[in-house]
Each structure stands twice: as structure tokens, then as C-alpha cells.
Amino acid sequence: MIVSCVLMYFFISHSAVSGMDGLQNYMIKVDPQDGDSPITFNVDPKALFPQFEQEIQETKESFLLRSVIATTIIILLSSVCTYFLTKKALTPLQKLTSEVSQIQAQNLSTQLPVPNSKDEIAQLTSSFNEMLTRLDNAFSTQKQFSANAAHELRTPLAVLQTNLEVFEKKQKPEMIEYRQLFTMIKEQTARLSQLVGTLLDMTNLKSVPRTDQVSLEELVDEVFCDLDPIAEKAGISIHFNDSSNQDLHTDVTGSYVLLYRAVYNLVENAIKYNRPHGSVSVSVKQENGQAMVLVTDTGIGISPENQKKIFDPFFRVDKSRSRAMGGAGLGLALVDSIAKEHRGTVKVLESSSAGSTIVLMLPVDNS
Known part of the structure; x- marks a missing residue:
């Protein structure tokens, strides 16, 4: 603002002084009445008015002095007004800064008061409150995840410690007791x-590259080859309902390793929690720009209140059965995370006492 005032002062002063200097010479043009050519001649004002030059000089000096005084006053008044206006405008921001500095990890649930001004400060406060809510949810989820992970790690360690302490107190343990101890240690370490x-x-x-061109049909075939012995041992029949054209494949862009793990976990979970002599069928189809892998089993079904919870880390519908099978409640949670990393979703499509269908949906690669 000061620079603008100074530049304006020099511009106006220069223009005014140049105009005054132009008064020193006049050219007069006379048009005769009889139609002859116009007559022009120069007139020197100093010849007509001897004091004219001195008056011009005094006027220039007076004008420059008044311009300096006026510019200085304008700068001072503008600076004072700007100071108070800026201070008033920044007061809400300073208040917000003070309130934000008091936010810690322990009080992320605190919501800052949103001013009624409906200006940028109000928008910033609302956005900050929304960010606090997201952070609070993330911290809460992380705390719950850490607590559950610690609990799951502590259980096999406690079993190991208890069995070793009992075995240590035996004076002359027999060979069968050694074998039982080694079997227990092997099972618990495998679980850990x-x-x-x-x-x-x-x-x-997030660190795994997701640039592979993955054919879901070929991926399901590979999963079936790897899980066929497990299904046969459990007495479960598995089927791949590939009704699509053999020359056409449902391709998606992502990590082959991660997508393989997601489909593997879904099929393995369907085998584990199935009825005796049950079946698992998998189909791949494309619909509305989405590639879908549908895994259907003949298990006992999933209650409506648990259909979303089964994708939460460490959640198990039947904890005793899950522990007996060596599950930690992370298989479907990992599938959900992999789906989200590929801009997809996984959900229970339908479930009843006759079985359940879980669908993994991924964006189709149209290239």
C-alpha cells in the first residue's frame, strides 16, 4: 500500500509539473474570415506577463509540498486503519490457532466451536472438526486393533508358558509326554x-505394486489347484462355475499376489466353516463396470447383525470353532483391506441357513 501511494505521488507530480512547464509556450492559430489560409504564430507568456515564470515556479513548489504532505497523511491513516482492520480480521484465526494447539492425541474427540460468521474461518473450523473426527475414528480403530493383536499374541504365549511350567515340575517325564509337549509347541508356534x-x-x-493385468478366471483356477487337497481332506467339494466364453477373460488391474490372497482367503474360509460333505462354488462375472467373484458355500449362514462385522479384524462368529481351526479372525479383514486398496469392496451378498454368498467386486480394466 505504501509503495502504491509513493508511485502514485510521483506519477501525479510528474504529470502536473510537465503540464505546468507546457504553459511557457503557446501557438496561436488564426482563421481569416475571407477564406485565406490560417495564420499561426508563437506567443511567449513571459513577454506578456513578466511575473508568469516566477508564479509557475512557486506553484510547482507549492504543489509538490502539498502532494508530499497529502501522501504522508494518506499513508499514515491507511496504515493505522489497515492495522486495526487486519488485527480484527485475524483475531478469529489467532483464537483458532490457540484452540488447535491444545488438541492432543488424548482429546481428538474435542470439537472446536464453529463461529456464526460463515466466512473462511468458519469453513476452516468445520473442516478441521471433520478431520478430527476422522483421526479419532482412525486412532480408536488402531487402539482396538492393537489390543486385539496383543490378546491374540498373548494367548498362544500363555499356553506355551503354562505347559512348559507344568512339564518342568515333572521329575521323570516319559517319552510320550515329550512328544505331546513338542506337538503343542509346534502348534502354538505355527499359530504365532x-x-x-x-x-x-x-x-x-500399500507398498505392494498394483500394476499387474490379472485374469480373474486364471486366478480362481490357481486358487482351486492349491486348495483342492485341503477341500478333499475336509470332505468339501469345490466347483468353479466358469460359464463365460473361453476366449474372453475378466481382467482387472492390480497386484496378482494380493488378489490371489483375497480369493484364496474367501474360498478357504468357505471350506473351513462349511457343513460336513458340503460344497463351495465360485463364479466370475462382469456387471455395470464391475468384476465380481462370487463365493457360495453350504454352511450354516451368517446372521444379519454379523454380516458386516465379519470383515472387522479379529472378529469371529464362533470363537471356539475358530480357535480350534487355528483362525485368528484376520482372513476376511485382510480381504476387505485388499479390496479397498484396489478401489473395490467385499460384502455378504446373501445368507441363510442353507449357506452364504460373499462377493468381491473390483473395477474392470477396460484398456
């Missing part, structure tokens, strides 16, 4: 290894 591996997979999802 599986749990730690799954936790690491869930934390490293």
Missing part, C-alpha cells in the same frame, strides 16, 4: 507365525 505373518501383510499392503 501365521498371526504375525498376517499382521505384517496387512501393514504392507
